[in-house]
Amino acid sequence: MQGRSMSTTSNALLSLDGVCVAYRQHEVVHDVSLDVAAGEVVALIGPSGAGKSSLLRAINFLEPPSKGRILLEGREVGGTRRSLDALRRDVGMVFQSFNLFPHLTALENVMLAPVHTLGVPTEQARDRAMKQLAHVGLADHADVKPSKCSGGQQQRIAIARALAMEPKVMLFDEPTSSLDPELGAEVLATMRTLAGEGMTMVVVTHEMHFAEDVADRVVFMADGRVVEVNSAGKLMRDPKHPRTQRFLDAVRNR
Ligand SMILES: Nc1ncnc2c1ncn2[C@@H]1O[C@H](COP(=O)(O)OP(=O)(O)OP(=O)(O)O)[C@@H](O)[C@H]1O
Ligand SMILES: [Mg+2]
Numbered sequence: 018m019q020g021r022s023m024s025t026t027s028n029a030l031l032s033l034d035g036v037c038v039a040y041r042q043h044e045v046v047h048d049v050s051l052d053v054a055a056g057e058v059v060a061l062i063g064p065s066g067a068g069k070s071s072l073l074r075a076i077n078f079l080e081p082p083s084k085g086r087i088l089l090e091g092r093e094v095g096g097t098r099r100s101l102d103a104l105r106r107d108v109g110m111v112f113q114s115f116n117l118f119p120h121l122t123a124l125e126n127v128m129l130a131p132v133h134t135l136g137v138p139t140e141q142a143r144d145r146a147m148k149q150l151a152h153v154g155l156a157d158h159a160d161v162k163p164s165k166c167s168g169g170q171q172q173r174i175a176i177a178r179a180l181a182m183e184p185k186v187m188l189f190d191e192p193t194s195s196l197d198p199e200l201g202a203e204v205l206a207t208m209r210t211l212a213g214e215g216m217t218m219v220v221v222t223h224e225m226h227f228a229e230d231v232a233d234r235v236v237f238m239a240d241g242r243v244v245e246v247n248s249a250g251k252l253m254r255d256p257k258h259p260r261t262q263r264f265l266d267a268v269r270n271r
Contacts, residue, residue, distance in 0.1 A: 029088075030055040030217050031076070031186050036085035038071040044083065046071050047241045053186070056215045060222055060232035060249065064264060068241040069221045073188050076219065077108040089185065106135070109179030109187045113195050115171040117163040117178075123150060124159040127178045135182070142181075149177035153207050169200030173207050180211075187211065189220040205231075225268055229253040237261045 029052035038046035046068040053059050061069050074080040076087055078095045086093050087104075094104040117126050127146035131137040137145065150156050153173035163171050172192055179187060189208065193201035205227050212218060212231050222228055228235050228249060235252040237245045237260075245258045256262045 029053055030057075030090060031219070032086075032088040032091075033072075033076065034086040034088065036072065036075055036082045036087065038068065038075045038080055039083035045241050046075065048085070049238075049243050050085075051236065051243070051246070053217060053219060055217055057234065058212045058216075058218045058220065058232045060220050060228035060235045061238060062222065062225070062228055062235060062264075063238035063244075067238040069238055070190050071241075072238070073110075073190050073219065073221055076188060077104055077110055079110075102134075106182055107185045109182055109184035111172070111175050111179055111187065111189045111192050113191045115163070115168075115175040117171055117174055119163055122160050122162055123155060123166070123174045123177075126163070126174055127181045130178065131181050146177070146181050149180045150174070152180065152210075153177045154203075167200055168196045169203040172196065172200075172204045176204070176207055176211075186217045186219065189218065189222070191221055191223060194223060223268070225253065225265075237264065239264070 031053040033049055033051045036046065036049045037044055049072055061073070063069055071080060075082045078101055081095060087095060089104065089107055094100045118129070121129065124143065124146050127149055128142045131142040131145060132139060147156065147159060150159055153176050155170060155173055155177065158166060158170060163174065166174065192208070193204050196204065205224060208218070208220070209231050220232065232249040234246060235249045236243055237252060239260050245252060245256060245261045252261065253265065256265055
């Protein structure tokens, strides 16, 4: 662009630049580059073992990339302790397993990180946590322990917990795959609301309807590589690559 010729950064909120992930020298994610704009919802789909979870974990350095860079708002992250702390603050993550503390109430689970890692005063953290629980439809469960909640409710508490850090990006790794369809639907509805509010999201999912309806773009991965990226409608309805076609045929005819 004229006048910006010195700038190499895009206006992406999150950028992956040549990201590789390796476990003990064995590379399982190869050279993935992807820009995610503010407010964009990107669904990551593909067969088991494609490297979707590995890539997602590389984004917030739970599994540091073996090569390549992660940039948040144009700044490279993960190099120093400080930038790692900032990254963990700015990038919320929700897993298949909820990992809530069983001895704490829903409210206490949601308050924990803001108080302990951000140093938010308790009363303020409590207000914020209540707001997030209301946001996921669980204001009435504030004082309940996770074991007394359904799987769908526990997952929504986990979403509230991530939101309480006021992240810039939310990463989801198959958040509904351990839930029966009805409870999964509650969680998907919450995610749909978040997307509608403009949250930037990267979602690994086997829910093809969710990918098609809620995501702006879909990334199809196989064998550790991005095979095809397109707008959700195009990729889901008119996949170009034979590998994508094969995958979509298989999941739809299941
Ligand atoms: N901690 C680990 N140590 C060694 N290898 C791993 C580890 N985690 C994943 N792998 C390997 O990396 C590859 C990619 O796995 P990954 O879990 O990222 O795939 P995925 O696309 O998320 O699959 P799924 O849909 O089953 O969750 C697989 O071959 C897997 O066996
Ligand atoms: Mg996975």
